Amino acid sequence: xxxxxxxxxxxxxxxxxxxxxxxxxxxxxxxxxxxxxxxxxxxxxxxxxxxxxxxxxxxxxxxxxxxxxxxxxxxxxxxxxxxxxxxxxxxxxxxxxxxxxxxxxxxxxxxxxxxxxxxxxxxxxxxxxxxxxxxxxxxxxxxxxxxxxxxxxxxxxxxxxxxxxxxxxxxxxxxxxxxxxxxxxxxxxxxxxxxxxxxxxxxxxxxxxxxxxxxxxxxxxxxxxxxxxxxxxxxxxxxxxxxxxxxxxxxxxxxxxxxxxxxxxxxxxxxxxxxxxxxxxxxx
Numbered sequence: 001x002x003x004x005x006x007x008x009x010x011x012x013x014x015x016x017x018x019x020x021x022x023x024x025x026x027x028x029x030x031x032x033x034x035x036x037x038x039x040x041x042x043x044x045x046x047x048x049x050x051x052x053x054x055x056x057x058x059x060x061x062x063x064x065x066x067x068x069x070x071x072x073x074x075x076x077x078x079x080x081x082x083x084x085x086x087x088x089x090x091x092x093x094x095x096x097x098x099x100x101x102x103x104x105x106x107x108x109x110x111x112x113x114x115x116x117x118x119x120x121x122x123x124x125x126x127x128x129x130x131x132x133x134x135x136x137x138x139x140x141x142x143x144x145x146x147x148x149x150x151x152x153x154x155x156x157x158x159x160x161x162x163x164x165x166x167x168x169x170x171x172x173x174x175x176x177x178x179x180x181x182x183x184x185x186x187x188x189x190x191x192x193x194x195x196x197x198x199x200x201x202x203x204x205x206x207x208x209x210x211x212x213x214x215x216x217x218x219x220x221x222x223x224x225x226x227x228x229x230x231x232x233x234x235x236x237x238x239x240x241x242x243x244x245x246x247x248x249x250x251x252x253x254x255x256x257x258x259x260x261x262x263x264x265x266x267x268x269x270x271x272x273x274x275x276x277x278x279x280x281x282x283x284x
Contacts, residue, residue: 026234028058028060036071037072042250044266044273045130048134063236064239083204101162101201105205106205106208110209110212130277145264155194
């Protein structure tokens, strides 16, 4: 596997001067768009997968990563149009309650994110901590699924779940490989929410959180004219479109999947991938 990836990386890094050839750049864009679209909302960590990919593929700018993530997030909005329409009915007490809970989780996450930003926090880029995060969260999922099996669940989002979801989003932002959706769903399940509701609430909180974070990063990047001028916009747009299409299909599938299945399969995938990455890191 390592040899294959290394060969692919060499192929994709064919350059003319200092610039990656356009066909190779487009191929990289498609690959990264697929990775982002598949992993942004699945409980497997898009950040972790992109960090791993960038160890073998040409490294992309922060602007590239921000915009393809935003594309993946925007694409799923049509899947929640009924829930969004429900949230717009201000006179309905249930709508106000859910909207307040989404806003509270978003506000806590945003405040924590600003603290991390002011502190100059940077994501670790080494493979080993990402691999351990894959494994540990995978084990946690198996444990929670076993613990929750047969337990009575609630068809509502409680305030402890709101706070836990916000804390889980901050945890995922600090440790790549944790998975924002994975951590939030995990804690919501542990606190008694049913699987479908936990997944939906994770997404409803994640959409404004990710879009706001993306907008702030985009505005920050736009202050660097040299970066804007050097960006390969055709590759970026291609990657964002691919991420959007793949994300829409993936989330549509996941919302149906969780109605009749547990997250055990994702847990096993995480554990296996983490073990493979640790083995590769030990040999390098």
